[in-house]
Amino acid sequence: MASPHRLPRRAGRLTVALLALCLAAPLAAQPSERAARERLDAIGEEIQGVTRRLSSTRDAQADASRELRRVETALGETHRRLDELQAERSELAEEVVTLERRRDLLEAERADQVEALNVQLDALYRLGTSPQLKLLLNQDDPARLDRLQHYLNQLSRARNARLDELARLDSALGDNRRELDRRGERLDALAAELASRSSDLARQMQERSALVAELDGRYASEQARLVDLEQDRAHAERVLRQVQEELARLQRPPPSTAIAQTRGDLPWPVQGSIASRFRAGDGVHRNGILIQAGEGTPVKAVHAGRVVFADWMRGFGNLLIIDHGDQVMTLHAHLQHFSVQPGQAVSRGEVLGAVGASGGHSRPALYFEVRRDGNPIDPQGWIAAR
Template sequence: MASPTCLPRGALQIAAALLALCLAAPLAAKPSEQAARERLDAIGNEIQGASRRLSTTREAQAEASQGLRRVETALADTHRRLDTLQAERNTLGDEIISLEHRRDLLEAERTDQVAAINIQLDALYRLGRSPQLKLLLNQDDPARLDRLQHYLNQLARARNARLDELARLNTALGETRRDLEARGERLNALASELAARSSDLANQMRERAELVAELDGRYVSEQARLAELEQDRAHAERVLRQVQEELARLDRPPPSTAIEQTRGDLPWPVQGSVASRFRAGDGVHRNGILIQAAEGTPVRVVHAGRVVFADWMRGFGNLLIVDHGDQMMTLHAHLQHFGVQVGQAVSRGDVLGAVGNSGGHHRPALYFEVRRGGDPIDPQSWIATR
């Protein structure tokens, strides 16, 4: 029989309950040694069975957690691609409006040039055929001859200039029309890709909902769920220590950004209602504040720094860490997707990502931490009062 000291806590509790039942049994007749041994064997079997069930549950939870990581990472990629496509579509829309305006101006100018050429042609027509020959034959007034010749020369130059301008306008108008056609085709392609990505997003969100429900269903009690959250928080602490150690091993420490001087004046990373405060939250939310906001709301940098971590982490979902120098870091969790990359320098007000519910969270919110020397401190003592 397995030693109880090697068993999980849940199995020990079951063992204790079973032993209590044995001790509470009626003592009317002293059991034989064989009967006692059978009863102990049954208890051992129950303990081993409980241990196997708990082990299976943990493995299933780990499998579901990996599935959640996979689908939420795919969701983040889809959201990021959708944002890129939408931004490109907006840019193309603006370019098309500009090109259409340019086309209208070119067409109006072309119409004016055609009208001007028609006037010049009409003037030449009024002079009749071969006006130069008539001038040569009309030798009675040399001054009048000079004036008419000067007029004809000006008319010819003006006509040639108008024709050149009309040719230029025709070329520009053709290019504008081709640009409009190319952008229209690109816009149609973007619309098709957006539709496909939106379909992918809907499927991924359904898969995520199923995984979250599966994970929730594996917790036999609220206490078990909180215990799992504490494990997630302990795992995060280990990762944060590693980040802190890596920064400490740098040949040159991150430069100071004078963040100490901004205490009490930092902007909020996102506007929303505070769902849990420092040391009041459960599990992974204990060391910071949870700010509820609409999904997709931009999350902004509170102070200049450099991105040192951007990855999915159990319990936190998409987690992004900014190092501000002076041993100060800010953490941003449950992001829908990342808008920056590891190693990227960021300035106050830059967009880091968007509010989401990654990490199995049920409602969109931003979890925000401030750490000094690796230790969490109350974020609300650093950000501005509102």
């Protein structure tokens, strides 16, 4: 399979452009909470504007990797939607179980009320027909008459209360059954959409495999591939320097998240084996570490911050960048899909996306990079030893 780095060079400009975001902007004095929130909201919009300007250049549009971008972007969206559907189906299934339990309780309570009503009616039956008339005719014992009348009044009130309770239970059961029907219809619709999305996924994966094989055939030798990978990396660094000036104009760096204080104790973004270490990888992998993990494994934020970029880029595939303030950012590449959006604040441990093989890779893995002051640094110096 072809590595993404041999693909034509389009996204490198975009990618590293955004990497410069936090690197170039100067730190501001600590603002008020409201001002900080407004500034954080604005940075996502401004970064998206930069992204759109970079993406709309003629060279980017003419890049031969646009087909891979199109297919892998569609794949990411399909995976994301499948995850949403599965989650909704699981939630609905739990709600159906809860509704069925409530239905059973209501039916049992209704049966109890019917049984109690039968007992009361049986008591009235033993008094015979027209008990009030008999009491009026039998006036030999006024005290007994009062007791029996009181007893009849209690029976009547209890009977009416039981009847009211039965009516309430019947209404609740009706609502419950209608809700169960609605949940059932929604589950059927979800099952149909899941089947359709699964079919789309299979077709898109076949299309991607054919495209990657075609791109792979462009290299006459391994040496030619390595040369192209190095050119991709050098180009990415040039683009990073070029866009720093424009990104610096944003003047909206997020406030500090005190990430420097957690250096050496950050969690791993995903558990897996290290396929390449800092400065040991090829092409765009040289400035970080490549962690092999199962496709679809959740990728989590190592620290609080704000998403400043989430898009497909040549070499990186689905790339997500988080600005943590203090001129520190983390980069996550080859994602299967995104679970967060640009401009969104994230907390430590929040799911950002899933491990994938986007960017033309043959095996699922997460590329993870840390940059400080615009310079790549060894991520293993920041994340906890294991």
